[in-house]
Amino acid sequence: MKFFKFSLLAFLPALVLGQNLTSLLSNTPQLSSLNALLSNYPSVIKTFSNLTNVTILAPSNQALGNYTSNSSTALSVLSSTNQTISDLLTYHILQGKFYASNFSATPKFLPTYLNDSSLSNVTGGQVVEGIVLKNKTYIFSGLLANSSVTQANLNFTGGVVHIIDKVLTIPANISYSAAVTNLTSVAGALNAGNDTNTVDQLHNVTMFAPINSAFQAIGSAVRNLSTKALNNILDYHIVNGTIAYSTDLCNGTRLNALNNETLSIRVQNGSIFVNSAKIVIPDLLVANGVVHIVDNVLNPNNTLATPIPTASSQKVAFQSASAASSIPFTSGITVTPTAFGTGAGFGSMVTTCSPSRQASSKHAPATTSTHSTTSAKTTH
Template sequence: MQFSYLVTLALASVVRGATLMEAIASQSTTLSTLNSLLAEQPALMQMLMGAKNITILAPSNDAFASFVQSPENKAAAADNATLMAVLEYHVLEGMHMSSDFTTKMEFFPTMLGASSNMTMGSMMMSNMSLSSVTGGQVVGGMKMGNMVEIMSGLKETSMVQTADLMFEGGVIHIIDSVLTIPKMPSVSAVDSQLTALAGALKATNLLMAVDMLKDVTIFAPSNAAFKAIGSATGSLTEQQLAGILEYHIINGTVGYSTLLSMGLANRTLPTLEGPDLRVQATGDKIFINGAQVQIADVLVSNGVMHVIDAVLNPANTTATANPTATTPAVMFQGAAAASNVPFTSGISATTTAPSATTQTAAAGLSVEQPAVGAIGAAALFGLVIAAL
């Protein structure tokens, strides 16, 4: 594996100084589909040809072939607006060589939803309807052994197959699957099997309000967390439940795990409800008040979502982390577990995504993730939860 990867790198360097079209054409056996799709988007192609200092994550022919196997994806790929958004999400600001990636997850702004101040040229295109993140929707990237892994929406991952194809405007990395554009929080919650959270948001009429926020960090209690306080949920008024949910949302700050573990560690952050949350980083763990982040960095259309192991209580802001504890901190005194997960009636997960099953130690650390293919574009661009 290591030998073949190094050979690939050596071959890739041959096209240094080529135009974008020449670089793509030099890889006709793997990038002919991308070449054809770009030909159908002349405005985007013109912008890319004139851009400087960019990185293109180029899905291979096999990646596109796998992507369009379902009728929904095939229809989505035939829609110009959808196709444009998909392609924009594969273009990164800045030139990132394979050697620049580290064993810690880092996050890179893409062209999708990017503001005009990005350094991709005056013809920057924008699709704000699919991204409410200042500076553009992001992808994650990290080194996995001798390979580079790219993480997109719902923690779907793609591996770089051929790295460092140079062209005059930047660099191309050929990847093995089409990236998944992050969904709105309400859809991501269902697809991540956080059905209690989705049901609670529905019960308080907060679904659309949360989806329409910009630059958010959502601390999403797992179904087990809601079940653990099930005896208390039945007596909550709609207003009380709404206040609890709003206490889990930071508006105006996108706190990816890298930021939580460093820049925001041991600091307090204001919530939509009003009272502050406290972020604590201890070793390879991140705590929010007394709740631990179990699954970090589920990218959503307007920011990021982290799955936590307890429901936070705005009336108990002094709960603190215990890194050695084997059970979550008590947030609701006297609450007992229910036999069923509350708020889930009539709501079911639409897919089993890595975001529902992939636990991380936290904080973008060197935690191995499974590489899986992209999910269907019909769900990827869904603007409503059918089950709701």
């Protein structure tokens, strides 16, 4: 279970200063369902109550009601991804105190208390993304799900609570996330290369995942690839050892891909490009890092490919390739149903490099490792 996305309604610290978390939950009618849920997990509420300097994204009664009314779907997702109620709850707790005024149009990627190694293969705790869009604060979680803050700045002795309108979604592994978000060519290519488990188990990953039509556009180039050649292409889309969110992708950043080739980041005309591929949906949070969805398949034999920023679409990086009549690698791959009520968001707004990160991110090399087998957001 993963939930919480919130909207920014107030900038004044609200309610009673000095009350503990148990009192706050008991005194807030909108959180009576959460209070009842926690009463079934005394060890969890004890842990929550002892925390200090935290922000809790608390699902409203309606949010929990929507989630539990579809309990069969929710429990199926929990079971299939080895999640527990405790994991879900800890994903709603941020490390640090963040009032509504701390959020802005520049995304913040904030670590949570979810550190279960089977679900969060990232250093420092799995994150959520907080951003203000159209004067409303949203929290993006796994599978591009968004929650909005409906009431902000409820103080308790250990920190602050924001009430959100949907339960957060715990980020899943790359292969599951690809299937859910219709990146079925990526999911199928990983299967075809016997690469799924290896990629899902990497630590601190950034992946640039091509949309289905990008694979279809180079159908002739991938039709009869050997496993080694396919893995070389896939590895060129993956950076291992460095999580680069959209705010880290500054103009001039160079990243070392898993196959030890270089990826070049360019920021032009308000868009982010990796080589000649444009990021069309950034910051899909996954269990072991982040995925940026791109409109072109990267070619490890054409590392100098550059974009044409003014073009409506980019030329394929495989120069002699022709399009296929169907989407490659999708045979046998089905789109996995997502948990109810998470408000998945897709869109075309990409937030570019944060100015404060320009100096530290530029030309920053990524850690690489040997591979064993060779904002854009719309809110709902």
